[in-house]
Amino acid sequence: MSDSTHLRDDLDTVAYYPGCALEGSGHAYNRSTKRLARKLGLKLVEIDNWNCCGAMEVKNIDPDIQNYLSVRNMSIAKHKMGLDVVMAPCNGCYHNLKKAEHDVTHREDTRETLKKMAEKTGQPEYKSGDVETIHALDWIKHAIGEKNITGKVKKSLAGLKIANYYGCMYTRPRHIFPEKDQGEGSESTSKPHFMDDLLRAAGAEIVDFPLKTACCGGAHTLSDCDTSTQLVLNILQAAEACGADVIATECPTCHSGLEMHQVRAQETLNIKTQPVMLYFTQLLGLAFGISPRQLGIHENISQSMGLLRQKGLV
Amino acid sequence: MPIHEESLIRPENLRKHDELNIDDVDVSGHWSTFIESRAVSDYNEQLEQEVAAFPGGAFIHRCWQCGACTNSCTVNAINPDFNPRYWIYLVRLGMEQELLRDKDIIWQCVSCHKCTHVCPRDVEPEGVMKALSHWLEAKGHTPKSQSQHFDEEFYQQVLETGKIEEGRIVRNFFNRTGQPLQQPWLIRMVKNMIRGLPILLLTRMGLATLFRPKTKDWSKSKASIEELIEMKESARKQILEGNKSS
Numbered sequence: 001m002s003d004s005t006h007l008r009d010d011l012d013t014v015a016y017y018p019g020c021a022l023e024g025s026g027h028a029y030n031r032s033t034k035r036l037a038r039k040l041g042l043k044l045v046e047i048d049n050w051n052c053c054g055a056m057e058v059k060n061i062d063p064d065i066q067n068y069l070s071v072r073n074m075s076i077a078k079h080k081m082g083l084d085v086v087m088a089p090c091n092g093c094y095h096n097l098k099k100a101e102h103d104v105t106h107r108e109d110t111r112e113t114l115k116k117m118a119e120k121t122g123q124p125e126y127k128s129g130d131v132e133t134i135h136a137l138d139w140i141k142h143a144i145g146e147k148n149i150t151g152k153v154k155k156s157l158a159g160l161k162i163a164n165y166y167g168c169m170y171t172r173p174r175h176i177f178p179e180k181d182q183g184e185g186s187e188s189t190s191k192p193h194f195m196d197d198l199l200r201a202a203g204a205e206i207v208d209f210p211l212k213t214a215c216c217g218g219a220h221t222l223s224d225c226d227t228s229t230q231l232v233l234n235i236l237q238a239a240e241a242c243g244a245d246v247i248a249t250e251c252p253t254c255h256s257g258l259e260m261h262q263v264r265a266q267e268t269l270n271i272k273t274q275p276v277m278l279y280f281t282q283l284l285g286l287a288f289g290i291s292p293r294q295l296g297i298h299e300n301i302s303q304s305m306g307l308l309r310q311k312g313l314v
Numbered sequence: 315m316p317i318h319e320e321s322l323i324r325p326e327n328l329r330k331h332d333e334l335n336i337d338d339v340d341v342s343g344h345w346s347t348f349i350e351s352r353a354v355s356d357y358n359e360q361l362e363q364e365v366a367a368f369p370g371g372a373f374i375h376r377c378w379q380c381g382a383c384t385n386s387c388t389v390n391a392i393n394p395d396f397n398p399r400y401w402i403y404l405v406r407l408g409m410e411q412e413l414l415r416d417k418d419i420i421w422q423c424v425s426c427h428k429c430t431h432v433c434p435r436d437v438e439p440e441g442v443m444k445a446l447s448h449w450l451e452a453k454g455h456t457p458k459s460q461s462q463h464f465d466e467e468f469y470q471q472v473l474e475t476g477k478i479e480e481g482r483i484v485r486n487f488f489n490r491t492g493q494p495l496q497q498p499w500l501i502r503m504v505k506n507m508i509r510g511l512p513i514l515l516l517t518r519m520g521l522a523t524l525f526r527p528k529t530k531d532w533s534k535s536k537a538s539i540e541e542l543i544e545m546k547e548s549a550r551k552q553i554l555e556g557n558k559s560s
């Protein structure tokens with residue numbers, strides 16, 4: 001087992017696990033992540049024949065099925081592709097892979113179940129520490145870093161006021177993220193800051209946003225619409241009160257939840273909110289001079305082109 | 315005596331009298347408010363074991379009632395009746411009838427994991443909420459919740475193909491739960507979405523609904539998932555039925 005609190009150093013080539021959302025509603029996140037990789041000279045190798053991680057749903061049918069779905073992907077990265085870092089841009093995927101790693105490391109019964117399933121399906125058994133799963137934020141933060149970002153900026157994000165929204169799955173529960181809360185340089189589970197660091201390095205003004213890790217109701221975005229709209233409104237209105245023009249996101253479910261329920265709040269409650277949603281990869285891409293079209297900015301439901309034009313970013 | 319903290323007592327357990335005359339003495343008003351006394355005798359001693367058999371409920375026995383879960387809870391902030399600590403307490407005491415008073419809101423847990431994050435005893439209260447809603451449905455106390463419909467639709471697609479296609483999930487979910495797809499806010503959203511999408515992408519998304527995204531060679535995985543589910547379901551059934559007959 002490797003030291004679980006230390007990120008692996010070589011992140012130039014990583015296994016890429018886009019997940020189902022990035023092939024659907026989160027396609028703009030997928031596109032901007034790949035563009036960013038190309039621009040920064042980082043290599044993303046998509047996991048061969050990957051499967052869904054089970055999102056927020058399959059664990060409610062059975063937690064070990066969810067673990068099976070995760071380790072199947074991790075095992076392919078390790079044994080078929082020879083890669084030991086898996087990068088997942090979606091909070092849900094990231095969370096599930098981390099959770100599976102935690103259970104494989106700490107739970108005998110899960111280990112046993114997964115071993116049997118691996119035998120039956122003819123896959124190599126996944127062992128604790130075979131791969132390290134990282135989020136897209138870890139990837140840019142550690143592979144490039146703030147200093148290099150500042151050096152590469154073509155169009156500073158100066159003048160853009162950004163509230164960074166991290167959601168639930170990136171930091172909770174803390175015990176599945178052993179590398180977080182490790183002091184200097186590590187991510188914090190109570191006040192995450194990686195996205196703040198990266199966007200600030202690209203020139204943006206980061207507002208002090210108290211609802212960074214509030215819940216957007218993503219798990220019930222369609223099954224309990226009114227609750228989700230309420231939760232999203234809390235986030236949008238708090239960002240607006242902080243003076244933010246933009247809410248930067250790092251998860252396709254959070255992003256589309258905010259977009260959808262912003263529209264729904266306006267349609268059903270007649271409450272209009274100003275902030276627009278952009279993926280952090282789109283914002284960094286803009287700063288590096290990549291065109292909005294290549295970053296999929298037109299594909300967002302939230303219409304941000306007006307604001308970006310006004311700020312001289314396009 | 316006026317009752318202090320009256321709000322903590324369920325209204326149906328309070329006896330109030332606007333006009334009450336005892337031996338020609340008028341004792342109307344809050345002086346004559348009583349708390350209905352009651353003795354609980356209908357315990358379900360197996361309740362904890364039953365809930366623990368559902369996915370997510372395994373660690374309910376660890377709870378020491380600190381209340382951190384409720385204190386941090388997203389849904390509790392919207393609805394004070396949503397109280398994970400209290401429900402865990404009732405389950406551990408076997409107070410099924412008491413629990414059933416809140417049966418219609420338990421499924422509303424949004425899985426934000428705030429409770430599991432702060433729980434000092436690793437109870438995983440988020441999982442307990444899911445286990446509780448499953449238990450309610452399995453015992454016939456509540457109809458299938460919207461959330462359960464969604465989970466089942468999702469699971470079914472993963473089981474069949476290894477991947478999901480969001481559009482299909484949304485359509486099937488609305489179908490299952492009998493909701494119209496033509497809601498004004500949905501229409502407006504889809505319009506906003508389509509406006510910005512390049513034709514190529516639209517075509518690709520359209521094709522995805524015809525040719526479902528699939529993981530290759532998935533059949534062995536499917537069989538093995540089904541086998542595990544079957545095993546766990548029959549174990550669960552045994553517990554529920556064993557308890558019924560005893």
Ligand code: SF4
Nearest residue numbers: 377378380381383433
């Ligand atoms: S936080 Fe954990 S230990 Fe405390 S009441 Fe909730 S479940 Fe029980």
Ligand code: SF4
Nearest residue numbers: 387423424426427429
């Ligand atoms: S996961 Fe559910 S029970 Fe736990 S804090 Fe969130 S909404 Fe409350």
